[in-house]
Amino acid sequence: xKEIFNRKAFNMIVTRFAPSPTGYMHIxxxxxxxxxxxxxxxxxxxxxxxxxxxxxERLVEGATDVIKSTLRTTGLDYDEGPDVGxxxxxxxxxxxxxxxMEYAKRLVDMGAAYYCFCSKERLEALHEEDAVGGYxxxxxxxxxxxxxxxxxxxxxxxxxxxxxxxxxxxYTDMVFGEISMNNSELQDQILMKADGYPTYNFCxxxxxxxxxxxxxxxxxxxxxxxxxxxxxxDAFGWExxxxxxxxxxxxxxxxxSVSKLSKRHGAVSFADLVADGYLPEAIINYIALLGxxxxxxxxEFFTLDELRRAFTIxxxxxxxxxxxxxxxxxxxxxxxxxxxxxxxxxxxxxxIKSDIPANVDREKMLRLLHTRISKLSELDDRMSFFITQxxxxxxxxxxxxxxxxxxxxxxxxxxxxxxxxxxxxxxxxDSLFDALSSLAEKLGIKTGAVMWCIRIAVSGLAATPGxxxxxxxxIGKDESIKRIxxxxxxxx
RNA sequence: GGCCCGUUAGUCAAGCGGCUAAGACGCGGCCCUCUCAAGGCUGAGGCAUGGGUUCGAUUCCCGUACGGGUCACCA
Numbered sequence: 001x002k003e004i005f006n007r008k009a010f011n012m013i014v015t016r017f018a019p020s021p022t023g024y025m026h027i028x029x030x031x032x033x034x035x036x037x038x039x040x041x042x043x044x045x046x047x048x049x050x051x052x053x054x055x056x057e058r059l060v061e062g063a064t065d066v067i068k069s070t071l072r073t074t075g076l077d078y079d080e081g082p083d084v085g086x087x088x089x090x091x092x093x094x095x096x097x098x099x100x101m102e103y104a105k106r107l108v109d110m111g112a113a114y115y116c117f118c119s120k121e122r123l124e125a126l127h128e129e130d131a132v133g134g135y136x137x138x139x140x141x142x143x144x145x146x147x148x149x150x151x152x153x154x155x156x157x158x159x160x161x162x163x164x165x166x167x168x169x170x171y172t173d174m175v176f177g178e179i180s181m182n183n184s185e186l187q188d189q190i191l192m193k194a195d196g197y198p199t200y201n202f203c204x205x206x207x208x209x210x211x212x213x214x215x216x217x218x219x220x221x222x223x224x225x226x227x228x229x230x231x232x233x234d235a236f237g238w239e240x241x242x243x244x245x246x247x248x249x250x251x252x253x254x255x256x257s258v259s260k261l262s263k264r265h266g267a268v269s270f271a272d273l274v275a276d277g278y279l280p281e282a283i284i285n286y287i288a289l290l291g292x293x294x295x296x297x298x299x300e301f302f303t304l305d306e307l308r309r310a311f312t313i314x315x316x317x318x319x320x321x322x323x324x325x326x327x328x329x330x331x332x333x334x335x336x337x338x339x340x341x342x343x344x345x346x347x348x349x350x351x352i353k354s355d356i357p358a359n360v361d362r363e364k365m366l367r368l369l370h371t372r373i374s375k376l377s378e379l380d381d382r383m384s385f386f387i388t389q390x391x392x393x394x395x396x397x398x399x400x401x402x403x404x405x406x407x408x409x410x411x412x413x414x415x416x417x418x419x420x421x422x423x424x425x426x427x428x429x430d431s432l433f434d435a436l437s438s439l440a441e442k443l444g445i446k447t448g449a450v451m452w453c454i455r456i457a458v459s460g461l462a463a464t465p466g467x468x469x470x471x472x473x474x475i476g477k478d479e480s481i482k483r484i485x486x487x488x489x490x491x492x
Numbered sequence: 493g494g495c496c497c498g499u500u501a502g503u504c505a506a507g508c509g510g511c512u513a514a515g516a517c518g519c520g521g522c523c524c525u526c527u528c529a530a531g532g533c534u535g536a537g538g539c540a541u542g543g544g545u546u547c548g549a550u551u552c553c554c555g556u557a558c559g560g561g562u563c564a565c566c567a
Contacts, residue, residue: 019567127564192565224496252503291504320498320560321503331517433526448526449526
C-alpha cells in the first residue's frame with residue numbers, strides 16, 4: 001500500500017474543496033470553498049480541488065466547468081486539481097475507480113468490511129417493516145467459502161463497512177468540539193456500490209488520505225457521520241485528519257421561518273448573483289462574514305488577501321446563519337461606488353440593454369448613476385428616463401417642502417426658464433445652474449423650488465439621479481427645451 | 493421518532509463570571525442638499541425559558557421549549 005508523506009507532522013496545512021458536479025455552484029458551496037481555501041492559505045498551505053463524480057446518475061453536463069470558473073473568478077486558486085495537475089492525481093474520482101476497490105478489498109481482508117449480496121428488493125422490504133431501521137447485517141457473517149463461491153458465480157455485490165456494535169466513537173472537531181456517537185447508531189454503510197463505484201462515505205476518506213489532506217473542511221451536515229469515517233481511518237491505521245465543520249447557510253422563507261438555503265430563496269448560485277449585477281468581490285466579502293468574525297475587527301471590508309491574513313478557525317461560529325440579501329445588496333453598492341469610473345463603465349456595459357440616442361451623453365449619464373445604484377442590473381431601469389420621458393401627472397409639480405401648492409409657480413418658472421436657456425451657447429451644468437438660479441430672486445422663491453419645477457419637467461420623475469441641471473446636461477439642449485414645452489402644455 | 497448540534501435585537505455578530513451588553517445591515521428622526529443617492533449626527537430594538545453553582549451569571553451545569561442537521565447502492 002502506498003505510504004504518504006505526513007504533511008501534518010511538519011505543520012503543513014492541506015485542505016480541499018470537493019464538490020460533486022451535480023448542479024450549479026451554490027452560494028453555500030462557495031462559502032465552504034472559501035473557508036477551506038482561507039484555512040490553508042492563512043498558513044501558506046495547499047488547497048486542492050477534487051471532483052466527486054461517483055454518482056453517475058446525477059452528473060450534470062458542464063457542472064465541473066462552472067465550479068472551475070467560479071473558483072477562478074473569485075480568486076480561490078487551487079494548487080492541485082483536475083486542470084492544474086499535481087502529484088496526487090488524478091483529481092477526478094471517476095478516474096480513480098480502481099484505487100477504491102483495491103482499498104475496499106484490503107479492508108475486507110482486515111476484517112473491517114464485508115461483501116453483501118442482498119438485493120435491493122430485500123432492503124426495501126426491510127425498510128417497510130421498520131421505518132427507522134437500517135440494514136439488518138444479513139451478510140455480515142457469511143462463511144468465507146460461500147462468499148467466494150458467490151463472487152466466482154458473478155453475483156452482484158456491494159461492500160459494507162463492519163461497524164462495532166458496542167461502545168462509542170468520538171472525535172474532536174475544531175469548531176464544534178468533541179462529538180461522540182454511540183456505535184449502535186452506526187449502520188454498516190455501503191463502501192462500494194454494485195456498479196463498482198465507491199460511495200462518498202468511502203472514497204473521500206481514501207482520497208483525503210492519499211492526497212495528504214490535513215484538514216477536512218465541510219458543512220456541518222457531516223457532523224454526525226464523521227464517526228464512521230474516523231473508524232475507517234482507524235481501521236487502515238492512518239492518522240486521522242483534523243475536522244472543521246462549518247455552520248449551515250440558511251434562507252428566510254415567506255412565512256418567516258428559515259431553512260437550508262436553496263433555490264426557493266431566490267438567486268442562490270454564484271452565477272445567478274453575478275448575472276444580477278453583484279460583484280464577485282462583494283459576494284466573497286459578504287459570505288466570508290456569514291459564520292465567521294475577525295478577531296480584531298475595525299472594518300467589515302475585506303479583500304481576499306486581507307481575509308487570508310485575518311482568517312482563523314476560532315472565529316468560526318457554530319450556529320447557522322441566515323443569508324441576508326439586503327446586506328449583500330449594501331455591500332455590493334459599496335463596492336460599486338468605490339470602483340473607479342473606467343472600471344465601472346466596463347462592468348456596466350453588459351447590463352445596458354437599451355439603445356442610447358445621440359442626444360444623450362452616455363458618460364455623464366453613467367457618472368450620475370455610478371454612485372446611486374446597488375447592483376448593475378438596476379442600471380437599465382434607472383437610466384430609462386434619460387432616453388424617453390415617462391408620462392406623468394401635473395400634480396407631480398406640487399411640493400410642500402418647496403411651498404409649491406398650485407400650478408402658477410411651475411408655470412412661471414418654466415416659462416422664464418425657457419427664455420433663459422434657449423440662448424445658451426454652452427449647455428453644461430455650471431452654465432445652466434448660473435442661468436437658472438437667478439430665477440429664484442426674480443420670482444421671489446427658493447432655488448430649490450426653481451430646480452424642483454425644472455427637474456420634474458425634464459425628468460417626469462419625483463426622484464432622479466442628479467439634479468435638474470445635471471439631467472439637462474445629459475439629455476442636451478433640444479431635448480430639454482422639448483420636455484419643458486410639453487410640461488408647459490400639461491400645465492395649461 | 494432515535495441520535496447530534498445550536499439558541500445575544502428583524503438579520504449578521506462581539507462578548508468567554510462583575511461592562512450603561514460593541515459594531516454592521518435594515519428601520520425612524522435630524523443635518524447637508526437643485527429631488528435622489530452618498531456623507532454626518534441621532535433614536536427605537538436583544539442575552540428563549542425554568543432550576544441550580546457562585547458574593548455575583550449573557551457567560552458554567554441540568555432540564556424544558558424552539559430551531560437546524562442526520563439516519564440512502566446522494567454527496
